[in-house]
Amino acid sequence: MKIDFIVPGFSKCGTTSLCAMLAEHPEIGIPNPHDAIMKEPSFFANEYHRGWDSYWKLFDGVAEKRLHGEGSTVYSTEEYGEVVVDRLMEYFPDVRLIFIARDPFARLESSFREMHDSGYKYGIEPPARIDEALRTLPNMLKDTLYWQRIQTFRRKFSDSQIKVMFLEDLERDPATELARCFEFLGVDPGVQIESTNIRLNSGQSKRQDSKVLHFLKSNRFASPCWNQLPEATRNWMMKRLGLRQKFRSPIEWPAATRAWVLEQVGDDARQFLEFYGKPTDFWRLQMSLFTTAGQKELPRRRAAA
Template sequence: MTDDDGDGTDHGRRLPTFLLIGAMKAGTTSLYHYLGAHPQVAVPQYKAPEFFVEESNWHRGIDWYRRQFPVTGPEVLAVGEASNSYAKHPRYRGVPARIAAHLPDVRLLYVVRDPVARIRSHYETRAAEGSERAPLAEAVFADPIYLDYSRYALQIDQYLEHFPREQLLVITSESLRRSREATMRRVYDFIGVDPDHAPAELDRDFYRTSDRAARSPVPLALRKFLKHRFPSTRRFKELETNTLGALRRVTGRTDAPARPAVTVPDDVRARIAVELADDVRRLRGHLGADFDGWGIA
């Protein structure tokens, strides 16, 4: 098998000791950058290899997966990646079993967010990409992904069939935003690195939906195509740069006027709360008695 990173060897590359499994639109990109900024942590340049998803890169094999990670020395104590497709049951089934078969001791990080806010952000991204054309009030209940990806306890259940509870840390997007240093100390300690190191990047928010939604859907669609067609980090970055650069030269720009913010009507919010109330109640067992349930349960 050809080494996609071009050095012809797997020497010094380690499989993950931790995985950030989601949730989508809950702050995983920011958390990925905060993790990668720690000097004792190594992550791939492209955050989401999606190896354990059968419909994505599972067929490429474990050697391919290993090559997605950088060569590391003894100073690196934790290696990991962030693929939110790992918490998209039932659309992608069997992921926890595949992870357990190859990484039985891996630490699992799961960041969750107020489901209404997550659904709104998810909808805004899909609308910006052009993959969602229905109004939010219709789309949320017509396409099961909006609610399913917000059933956090359901996603956790899939992992607890294969992993002991102590290998899973659940945090909220809200705590990551409001109490970032304290939350990251918990995360760093959980994955086995110095919890007192505070990278400068902790002051920055990464990849806000409001920023992405202002872009034209053309480059968004190109990024999605290039990512799945050329999963190697280096090849993907080269093609992304060259393709989007050509697009800029032809069109003169790749930005579109900012889209108005999407609001969630009260009746839609109430219906989402009813749909997810039981799941949120079960989630309390993972987040503790202080968890406010986002006003849902």
């Protein structure tokens, strides 16, 4: 068995949902995208030490399929991109690569929610405000530089091996976008996928610390007591006492932070859009696309070329 394709992301752009749809094609075998452990193997990045036997085990249930692949967004990060490319080139130089991107501001908001939802498991306590998070967690912005990130792959793999998708297109017309993806992979593009409304790992499901939990973690008297509790006890309390709550309100963007983010990602996003056949107004890349009240105004999107 070999790896025929990889979905490197980008992170928080719908990779999990895309892989779940691809897995419904009868010719495609992907490790269970509904399983929290199997959905992102990350083998060619930070799990390489586990060895090939553990990796191939993930494909036990789909070994008879014609094509095999997986999706791991860590592959497209600045930290692991280079080593992933080298390992793929060594073992699977003919592999096909599928990237999926979305509006940079939407990706950053999703990343912000994700850090609040799962960061505590890895000892990360993200700031309560997105402007503070962006300045203290620089990888949030680095992983939004789509054009810069994809160059790591383009330096070794030909453009004919790379397909770029856009989450906005996939949500608007999933049947057409999936057919194009199947054609790129070389499987029957006429297969109809029933579950095109799959939305896995969505932002609506993410949780953040309540005010009570924030107090327990930050107060100089309460914090030592909280930290001394066994992890299982803390998790039980967070669940039973509702100390972790879903995001209920839109994320607030200070105008100055929006302008600063545009300075950081604007040119990169425009190059990415232009190279992959999208108009520069496909995403919100100028301040005039935001209202003074802080609500997002989406531009009218044109159909993909």
